Amino acid sequence: MELIFLGTGSGVPSKKRNVSSLALQMLQERQATWLFDCGESTQHQILRTNIRPRRIEKIFITHLHGDHTYGLPGLLSSRSFQGGETPCTVYGPKGLKAYIDISLEISGTKLTYPLKVIEVQEGCIYEDEIIKVEAIALEHGLESYGYILEEKDLPGELMPVKLKSEGIMPGPIYQKIKENESITLEDGRVIHREDYIGPPKRGKKLAILGDTRYIESLAGKIRGADILIHEATFAGKDEQLAYDYYHSTATQAARIAEQAEVGELILNHISSRYQNEAVDDMLEEAKEIFPRTFIASDFYRHPVRKMEGD
Amino acid sequence: MELIFLGTGSGVPSKKRNVSSLALQMLQERQATWLFDCGESTQHQILRTNIRPRRIEKIFITHLHGDHTYGLPGLLSSRSFQGGETPCTVYGPKGLKAYIDISLEISGTKLTYPLKVIEVQEGCIYEDEIIKVEAIALEHGLESYGYILEEKDLPGELMPVKLKSEGIMPGPIYQKIKENESITLEDGRVIHREDYIGPPKRGKKLAILGDTRYIESLAGKIRGADILIHEATFAGKDEQLAYDYYHSTATQAARIAEQAEVGELILNHISSRYQNEAVDDMLEEAKEIFPRTFIASDFYRHPVRKMEGD
Ligand SMILES: [Zn+2]
Ligand SMILES: [Zn+2]
Numbered sequence: 285m286e287l288i289f290l291g292t293g294s295g296v297p298s299k300k301r302n303v304s305s306l307a308l309q310m311l312q313e314r315q316a317t318w319l320f321d322c323g324e325s326t327q328h329q330i331l332r333t334n335i336r337p338r339r340i341e342k343i344f345i346t347h348l349h350g351d352h353t354y355g356l357p358g359l360l361s362s363r364s365f366q367g368g369e370t371p372c373t374v375y376g377p378k379g380l381k382a383y384i385d386i387s388l389e390i391s392g393t394k395l396t397y398p399l400k401v402i403e404v405q406e407g408c409i410y411e412d413e414i415i416k417v418e419a420i421a422l423e424h425g426l427e428s429y430g431y432i433l434e435e436k437d438l439p440g441e442l443m444p445v446k447l448k449s450e451g452i453m454p455g456p457i458y459q460k461i462k463e464n465e466s467i468t469l470e471d472g473r474v475i476h477r478e479d480y481i482g483p484p485k486r487g488k489k490l491a492i493l494g495d496t497r498y499i500e501s502l503a504g505k506i507r508g509a510d511i512l513i514h515e516a517t518f519a520g521k522d523e524q525l526a527y528d529y530y531h532s533t534a535t536q537a538a539r540i541a542e543q544a545e546v547g548e549l550i551l552n553h554i555s556s557r558y559q560n561e562a563v564d565d566m567l568e569e570a571k572e573i574f575p576r577t578f579i580a581s582d583f584y585r586h587p588v589r590k591m592e593g594d
Numbered sequence: 595m596e597l598i599f600l601g602t603g604s605g606v607p608s609k610k611r612n613v614s615s616l617a618l619q620m621l622q623e624r625q626a627t628w629l630f631d632c633g634e635s636t637q638h639q640i641l642r643t644n645i646r647p648r649r650i651e652k653i654f655i656t657h658l659h660g661d662h663t664y665g666l667p668g669l670l671s672s673r674s675f676q677g678g679e680t681p682c683t684v685y686g687p688k689g690l691k692a693y694i695d696i697s698l699e700i701s702g703t704k705l706t707y708p709l710k711v712i713e714v715q716e717g718c719i720y721e722d723e724i725i726k727v728e729a730i731a732l733e734h735g736l737e738s739y740g741y742i743l744e745e746k747d748l749p750g751e752l753m754p755v756k757l758k759s760e761g762i763m764p765g766p767i768y769q770k771i772k773e774n775e776s777i778t779l780e781d782g783r784v785i786h787r788e789d790y791i792g793p794p795k796r797g798k799k800l801a802i803l804g805d806t807r808y809i810e811s812l813a814g815k816i817r818g819a820d821i822l823i824h825e826a827t828f829a830g831k832d833e834q835l836a837y838d839y840y841h842s843t844a845t846q847a848a849r850i851a852e853q854a855e856v857g858e859l860i861l862n863h864i865s866s867r868y869q870n871e872a873v874d875d876m877l878e879e880a881k882e883i884f885p886r887t888f889i890a891s892d893f894y895r896h897p898v899r900k901m902e903g904d
Binding site: 295296297298302324325328331332348349350353354355358361366379382383386387390391392393425 | 608612663667668690702
């Protein structure tokens with residue numbers, strides 16, 4: 285799993301930062317890419333990466349402000365133009381379906397693949413054998429969500445060295461041990477699976493949040509995330525502005541990360557009023573509170589790792 | 595007047611050519627910029643020019659395919675975000691208003707300036723003291739227009755040398771001569787304006803066409819344009835493809851230019867299937883038919899001049 289930040293600005297595109305979009309590459313896990321938000325020109329940013337539009341399986345929209353959505357019709361059309369055939373599902377707040385439908389319809393666009401638009405509410409919005417996605421409500425003056433991704437734990441591996449040392453040689457018997465809580469060998473011995481299997485491989489947990497004011501109670505919902513991606517539209521000194529515009533500061537994002545005891549914090553959605561040193565300062569102010577903080581820029585890549593000591 | 599090509603590709607953005615948009619800078623004539631089409635990322639392209647979004651007075655949409663419209667909501671929003679206060683009018687086919695309205699409404703966008711959307715039909719769609727705009731129907735499988743811009747002629751200048759040589763000295767009398775067909779001087783002489791005024795300054799004429807199949811009868815409608823901007827999605831050898839997809843070839847565009855006896859032809863809307871030499875070849879094939887042909891690329895600038903000998 286790898287995060288690729290495609291647009292890390294706020295409100296309007298600038299020369300340095302495009303409007304919001306973030307890709308989560310899950311090539312090994314599911315041969316797919318998931319997108320979070322899709323501001324205008326996201327497909328143009330994608331042209332400069334190794335992301336393949338036809339591999340985009342799901343798109344999660346955090347809220348319907350234009351800087352998070354205006355790239356959707358173009359991306360969905362181009363995915364079709366380029367011959368995409370596999371289904372694509374878009375998740376987001378109420379209103380998303382009407383917006384997508386009318387944009388595609390008025391432009392006479394007929395997609396070559398099945399498109400599903402799911403308007404979400406708080407709670408579990410997707411689950412399969414390997415991952416679960418939950419939407420949590422944020423505070424942004426209009427419906428805005430954070431998406432919590434939780435990989436399922438994988439069962440531990442059989443311990444062949446231990447098995448062999450006890451005279452149990454490789455063969456179909458290994459599969460049997462794996463699949464049953466306990467079995468009886470031909471020699472009468474009873475084998476309990478838990479004694480011959482290593483610890484489960486814990487799944488990773490990501491919290492990818494949309495635009496939001498500082499919400500103190502948020503920490504409880506994202507506790508233990510390996511990575512928290514939180515907006516930091518403003519610097520700490522502009523806390524009042526952040527409040528007035530339904531946004532957060534870098535300091536506030538760090539406070540959430542600390543309270544939630546996450547593995548790493550990545551600051552995102554940076555206003556273009558901050559440039560160069562001012563951006564460095566935002567990172568520093570966050571690190572004082574939560575040392576494992578990073579700040580995103582367009583095309584920044586960040587590997588998704590399980591938190592240490594976990 | 596100057597043309598700035600912002601997007602000269604076809605269908606989907608490529609690394610070299612963005613989707614359609616063309617700016618007509620009329621800074622001296624009316625302190626304003628007009629846009630023709632507004633594909634996704636037009637506002638990003640504008641960031642790399644000296645065009646100021648708040649100066650964009652009118653936007654003409656040729657047809658509703660996404661590669662000509664998906665940049666509208668973002669551009670209109672950013673014009674607002676950057677404090678635009680002067681009115682903006684968007685012209686285009688039926689359906690345009692619903693698309694713009696729903697895109698702005700669902701994203702919660704409130705513009706800081708008055709926006710008017712005018713759904714056009716064939717005929718004169720705008721006229722003021724200095725310019726007239728006419729829409730002509732094209733053939734593209736859905737409603738598609740060309741826009742013919744005609745500057746009004748300016749009256750000729752008084753000829754002071756001639757007046758002085760006949761003893762008529764500068765003063766309020768000059769204004770009188772200008773404003774009346776004929777006047778009588780104090781000494782009884784009758785002065786006919788036409789004898790003392792140079793030829794009128796002819797206005798320029800531009801034909802900016804949307805996507806279209808080759809239409810032989812088109813030439814009559816754009817006769818005498820100083821500049822014709824015509825799509826050339828395909829090369830001459832791919833005429834059947836052009837027909838099937840409701841597009842034109844470079845050769846066909848040149849044929850129209852020749853028939854219409856225009857001043858200059860600029861080829862636009864080039865498919866990304868043609869690169870480098872293939873694009874040069876398209877220009878050459880057009881030049882063989884119509885020598886004063888140019889081919890647009892993103893950020894190409896072209897001055898608008900009155901045709902020679904006119
Ligand atoms: Zn927002
Ligand atoms: Zn078209």
